[in-house]
Amino acid sequence: MSWRTKSRLAWLHDLPGVSENEALASRTSFGIGGPAEFFVELARPEAIEKAIEGCRERDIPYLLLGAGTNLLVADRGVEGLVVRVVNREHHIDGTRVRAGAGLKMMRLARIVADANLRGFEFAIGVPGTLGGAVYQDAGCWGKEIREVLVEVDGFMPGAGKQTWKPPALKFGYRTSALRDGDLKGALVVSATVQLTRGDGEEAKQLMSKLTRERNETQPIKTKNCGSVFKNPQGDSAGRLVQAAGLKGTREGAAVVSELHGNFIINEGGATAADVKRLIERVMVEVKRRFGVQLEPEVEMVGQWK
């Protein structure tokens, strides 16, 4: 039986700021996918908590959305409520920084450099939000968010406000208890990181250098979702895709980047089904050629059937 009863739909309609049938493609870096059945953008933590608690109480499916830089949204869209998390406040206390989950990692990297803090330069390579980064231990240039994380303020529908120290988040390579464990469905409200005092100008120079290098080796300016696959132990997914001769392979308007084998580009008008087919094709071919089972890093959300 569908969850779409009159009373549940009425509750959704009454949510302050909610809209129906709202485009999601423009809210993802891939630029792909169908609409959110119901959509709301919220900055106040209490409002976000109330919305997802309400969904839990009524068995309404919900999806938290950050910057949409690690998502492949199904062509049929996402059922239930999509909540875009945009709480972006930050607070610097000595060398500790607490920021709202909706703040972009790149923006926070510049803020802390301005405050002469070091240790967050890696974040200049992660275009997502702080919440999205905690969700799957995002990282770049050999450093992950967990290495600077002190604690996370969160909210678990049904259990209320919680504070998680890193062990409770059970981080693994591009995963955590939020993505694959007992905290599934929980909201990251804010996160506190521990940095070190240092020269902010040096931090900015390093970030510029890293960004320049990245622009030369990855198709950053295209519509993509970053790395499509996780790197297998001791190897690189991009290397395997290239060695299998798959660069330039396409399905519709989705194509494996010629610049970096672990990127799929939406050339314009690619569907989620195109990308999914291409991902599966690459996985089958890499398995056939090298016996390696690639695992997607990008998360497929929405109604696929």
Ligand SMILES: Cc1cc2nc3c(=O)[nH]c(=O)nc-3n(C[C@H](O)[C@H](O)[C@H](O)COP(=O)(O)OP(=O)(O)OC[C@H]3O[C@@H](n4cnc5c(N)ncnc54)[C@H](O)[C@@H]3O)c2cc1C
């Ligand atoms: C050009 C490019 C380069 C990239 N490079 C890197 C890189 O170097 N390293 C890397 O790790 N990643 C990289 N990524 C991927 C992406 O930026 C990260 O995975 C990022 O952490 C995703 O954050 P987001 O806000 O975009 O999350 P979204 O894509 O919006 O969501 C991803 C998941 O996080 C969940 N989520 C988001 N916010 C919250 C919250 N507040 N509470 C609970 N769950 C939440 C969502 O529900 C969803 O399941 C890259 C992406 C692009 C497009």
